[in-house]
Amino acid sequence: xxxxxxxxxxxxxxxxxxxxxxxxxxxxxxxxxxxxxxxxxxxxxxxxxxxxxxxxxxxxxxxxxxxxxxxxxxxxxxxxxxxxxxxxxxxxxxxxxxxxxxxxxxxxxxxxxxxxxxxxxxxxxxxxxxxxxxxxxxxxxxxxxxxxxxxxxxxxxxxxxxxxxxxxxxxxxxxxxxxxxxxxxxxxxxxxxxxxxxxxxxxxxxxxxxxxxxxxxxxxxxxxxxxxxxxxxxxxxxxxxxxxxxxxxxxxxxxxxxxxxxxxxxxxxxxxxxxxxx
Amino acid sequence: xxxxxxxxxxxxxxxxxxxxxxxxxxxxxxxxxxxxxxxxxxxxxxxxxxxxxxxxxxxxxxxxxxxxxxxxxxxxx
Numbered sequence: 001x002x003x004x005x006x007x008x009x010x011x012x013x014x015x016x017x018x019x020x021x022x023x024x025x026x027x028x029x030x031x032x033x034x035x036x037x038x039x040x041x042x043x044x045x046x047x048x049x050x051x052x053x054x055x056x057x058x059x060x061x062x063x064x065x066x067x068x069x070x071x072x073x074x075x076x077x078x079x080x081x082x083x084x085x086x087x088x089x090x091x092x093x094x095x096x097x098x099x100x101x102x103x104x105x106x107x108x109x110x111x112x113x114x115x116x117x118x119x120x121x122x123x124x125x126x127x128x129x130x131x132x133x134x135x136x137x138x139x140x141x142x143x144x145x146x147x148x149x150x151x152x153x154x155x156x157x158x159x160x161x162x163x164x165x166x167x168x169x170x171x172x173x174x175x176x177x178x179x180x181x182x183x184x185x186x187x188x189x190x191x192x193x194x195x196x197x198x199x200x201x202x203x204x205x206x207x208x209x210x211x212x213x214x215x216x217x218x219x220x221x222x223x224x225x226x227x228x229x230x231x232x233x234x235x236x237x238x239x240x241x242x243x244x245x246x247x248x249x250x251x252x253x254x255x256x257x258x259x260x261x262x263x264x265x266x267x268x269x270x271x272x273x274x275x276x277x278x
Numbered sequence: 279x280x281x282x283x284x285x286x287x288x289x290x291x292x293x294x295x296x297x298x299x300x301x302x303x304x305x306x307x308x309x310x311x312x313x314x315x316x317x318x319x320x321x322x323x324x325x326x327x328x329x330x331x332x333x334x335x336x337x338x339x340x341x342x343x344x345x346x347x348x349x350x351x352x353x354x355x
Contacts, residue, residue, distance in 0.1 A: 144283050145304065145352045152332060159332065163304075166283055166350070170304070170330055178330035180306060238334070243301065243354055 020044070023051045023061065023084075030087050036078020042276065045072075049272040050084070057264050061085065063131075064256035065124045066116055069269070070103030071135070071192075071251030072276020080104075089116045094241075097233060101277060102137055102249035104233065111233040111241055116255060118151065118160055119227035124257035127174045127225045131260040132160070133196025133208065134232065134253040135269050136246070141167055141183050146246045148195055149253060151228040151236040158226035161235045162195055163244070171207040171216065173199045176223045179216045181207045192251055192273050194266040200258040208262055230255070282353040292316060292342035301354040305343070306330040313345035 020028075024047035031038050046069065054060035066089045073080040077099050081091040093099070097110035104112055118125060125132065134149055143165045150161025150172070159172035170178040183189075186209050198213075199205035207214040232253055234241040252269045254260075286295055288309075295303075307313045307325045314322050315331075318339050325331055335341060343349050 154334070166352075170306075176331070177325070178304065178306075178332070180308065180328050180330055237302075237332075237354075244352075 020047050021051045021055060023055065027051075027082065027084050031076075031079045031082045033087070034078050034082050034090060036076065036082065038073075038076045038079040042073065042076060042079070045275045046272055049275045050268050053268055053271075054265075057261065057268075059259070059261045060265055060268065063124050063260040064254055065089070065122060066114065067252070067254040067256075068114075069252045069272060069276075070099075071137075071249070071273045072101055074099070074101040089114060089121065091115065091232075100249070103251040105249040106233045106245035106247060108245065109241075111231050111245060112250075114149075114230045114232055114253070114255075116230045117227045118225040118230065118255075122225070122255070124260075125255045126257065128199060128202045129258045130160075130173070130256070131196060131198040131258055131262055132253075132255045133162070133194055133262075135192050135251040135266075135273065136195055137192055137249040137251060138190045139164055139193050139195060139248050141165060141169070141187060141189075143247075145170070145244055146248075147233075147235040147242055147244045148246050149230065149232040149235065151226050151230045152238070152242075153224070153226035153228065154238050158224040160197075160225060160230075162197060163235070164195065164246075169195065169207050169209065171197050171205070173197045173205040174223060174225050175218060179207070179218070181214050181216070183209060186210070186212050192270050194262075194269070196262060198258055198260070198262055210266065211263060213262075283350060284353065285348050285350050286343065287348045288313075288343060288345045290344060290346060292344045295341045295343060295351055301336070302332065302334045303341075303354055304330050304332050304352040305341070306350045306352065307345075308350055309345055309347040311345065313343055313349060315341060315343045317341055
């Protein structure tokens, strides 16, 4: 029997064998495609603490272009490099950053190439409608500036990047300069900490440090987004790493839209990493 | 290698930043008012209070800054 003109109006995720969600099974298949593996035990932890709560939330998985969980996956590096959201944007470690149960950390000159270009790859991520950030283990701010993640075009136009240090979080989001936010009121930060940026329109964006959301008003609005690969543990400065590599371990990172429930994803990532590390 | 933070006291006139190495810098306006700065004697640019700008320059270039108070700059390493 053949059907013509049939239209699927609803989609519902069905449970798969072993009790894994379809999203978890699809991620495991992508890990296999990338010539890696993940144990059922690790997959179950990620499914129970991330995929299934994210599906129940109804927001998280629909508002992301990419999400990688690096922490708690020692022995499963390909899984850490494999995007949980789609088959695109496999992360490439450059110059061998340390990969441990705490995720990735620089060895002084090493970093991650996310293989994700804001302009050409961003679907949920748009110039005036975006979120991006990372979970960092106990990020210090009484240090010289360290580059968390991002990219910037020539002469500083089109910067989308986060830098921490000297008591400040520097946040550029589709702008040509950084806004400086003092973080003294939020210190000390211990354990897995979300450092993020979220822009919901042309004239306002936020710096986010865990549950603290700092509003930034820019009279000039956004300028542009670049089309360079986004780097993590440093910033891609016109095609090469800007240095000032982030010395603290990164446990996860993501890019998505401004509709992303930033506090919900923080909670899910915190819970997931914590459970993976037990 | 981490970046290196430096501070320059401003006098109201254009003051040259020194020793910013070979890999550029971030100029940060931590004063309460806008600063102006010039790269290689070119056009005067304004940097609002609380903003930082990334400059792809090396020690063969010259950057001058005018304003009151002090300005910090972070040498890229």
